[in-house]
Amino acid sequence: MTRGSSGHEGGRALKTRVKTARKRSLASTLWLERQLNDPYVAQARREGYRSRAAYKLLEIDDKYRMLKPGHRIVDLGAAPGGWSQVAAARVASRAGRGRVVAIDLLQMDAIEGVEFQTMDFHDPEAPERLRAWLGGLADGVLSDMAANATGHRKTDQLRIIGLVELAADFACEVLAPGGYFLAKVLQGGVDGDLLARLKREFALVRHVKPKASRADSAEFYVLATGFRGPRTATEA
Known part of the structure; x- marks a missing residue:
């Protein structure tokens, strides 16, 4: 998993990208990447929703x-x-x-x-x-x-x-x-x-x-x- 150091580039938030692991399918990798970049997922964590x-x-x-x-x-x-x-x-x-x-x-x-x-x-x-x-x-x-x-x-x-x-x-x-x-x-x-x-x-x-x-x-x-x-x- 790679991230930019500041989290922003040119005024836009950098997207978190997930490297494909040997035991992880492409579909699982894409799902994980989508979860990590979903603002509602982050908001749910902050506000205590499951x-x-x-x-x-x-x-x-x-x-x-x-x-x-x-x-x-x-x-x-x-x-x-x-x-x-x-x-x-x-x-x-x-x-x-x-x-x-x-x-x-x-x-x-x-x-x-x-x-x-x-x-x-x-x-x-x-x-x-x-x-x-x-x-x-x-x-x-x-x-x-x-x-x-x-x-x-x-x-x-x-x-x-x-x-x-x-x-x-x-x-x-x-x-x-x-x-x-x-x-x-x-x-x-x-x-x-x-x-x-x-x-x-x-x-x-x-x-x-x-x-x-x-x-x-x-x-x-x-x-x-x-x-x-x-x-x-x-x-x-």
Whole structure:
């Protein structure tokens, strides 16, 4: 790894470059170089957030004001916990007002104001377990999950749509009327069937691209607000 001594040259910050190591692939080297030169990564370290993803949720919530003090929030695929940190601060769970429930198959270090449980939200019993844990319904379900990338855009899009569909199924089982659902998708957004379903279940559906998402990233977020509540048998 090489750096300029002053950090600036001709008025511009020098870029940190990473030398390719014998046991490191080119893709890993490029990822590491991008991390070292990402201002959000550096800011997250300074401000104590566990991931740069925290700034995406902060930006979305600054604009749409979903997270309110006293809300009960479920964070799916929460590890390492950047979104849970933001949610805990904004719903005031650290002060005992709201609640943030973080769910993941991976273990996650404790966060003040966040309740963590190892759970597979795909499990048919997961929504009932979550409702029992909360003692009721949630105000919001958040998902910054992404399926493992293959490098093939169409395949990756199908995988993440499948993941969003599962997250939407879960959300519709645990949300209170008026609740919201925020999930990561890839460029092009949700497909027609899922978009139609979300429009039936929620009053308003938006696609959001926060500035904190990398410029070269294909990620977007779908924000569905105003959950209409469970449909009756005659409406289904």
